[in-house]
Amino acid sequence: MAKRTGIYPGTFDPITNGHLDIIKRGLRLVDKLVIGVATNPSKDPLFTLEERVEMVGQYIDPLASEAGVEYEVVQFDELLMKFAERMNAQVIIRGLRAVADFEYEFQMTGMNYQINPNIETVFLMADPKYQTIASRLVKEVARYGGAIEAFVPPMVAKAIVEKYAK
Template sequence: MSETRRTGFYPGSFDPVTYGHLDIIGRAARLFDRLIVAVGVNHAKSGLLPVEKRLEVLDAAIAPLRERTECDIRLAKYTCLTVDAARRAGAVAIIRGLRDGSDFDYEVRMAQTNTTLDPEIETIFLAASPTTRTISSSLIRQIAEMGGDIRHFLPMEAAEAVREALAKKGE
């Protein structure tokens, strides 16, 4: 009998990666043998951080998780539909974090659409931990743009990348 490896797919913009994202990644890593953390590239939107910088920061941020879990955590980027990227990665599930009811309403609609497109891929919702529930990348970008301290919400590498990106934007 061959060994079956369960692969999870955790998509997002990760612009920037937050402690909320890392919480979901760490918890999902306990559920799967392999976890693909994938940066979705939407060419219609320009993010604060370039995609390659997001991947670099993610790689540094998840290094401690890789060391303390048996899960094979890999990074990827994709430009297609999330469900198609998950299928190509061999995933059995798409992982989504939920902070509140508005996240739930949106994510359930997306999950139902993805199930229509590929009924073999499940969507698994993980509720945000109480300490990370209020964190969102868009809120962090707004705080940073207004000169606020974002170090409480994201890893040092991400905070530095945001600061550098905003400095370049202001030039």
């Protein structure tokens, strides 16, 4: 039986507890999960691409080991569907928090389907306790000295605080 490979793409600037929730649940759906860390310079990232790849890697390793699933953290700077094809993925995993996410993802899924109808998109609803977490908001709260420990893993919170202290 062929392995089912899934991709969970994102900027992950920074990786949040919501992202980790989707990763953990996505690991149950595939034999291999590729976390695609996008360059996305239009978002003006706080962390470099290398820093984001490293952060994602440190948090997915224990989750994947526990689930018994292969994983890979890969940076990419191309159309998602081209990246998915290059990774031999059959599934793209996306997290949804609110109606606004659905509207955007609905359009993206339609476009992606026209590019390659053989790759399915699976939506996972965010756990209610993570539905308000967005990387953009975490950075904003941290920029103004607010507490972010409830939204991101401890080492990520520390890295964010250090970035803003410079």
